[in-house]
């Protein structure tokens with residue numbers, strides 16, 4: 001094991017394994033949350049805003 005993911009998760013700040021997109025990281029548990037989060041959930045807007053950051057720069 002030589003690959004330590006140094007980029008924190010965009011949403012929870014954790015460093016578990018997951019998706020790496022354009023230098024951003026979304027951990028597996030947040031990925032699952034996002035997949036199942038209803039659009040009227042309080043966290044949905046927050047997650048959406050965080051994910052927008054992936055496409056900025």
Ligand SMILES: [Zn+2]
Nearest residue numbers: 009012027030
């Ligand atoms: Zn996360």
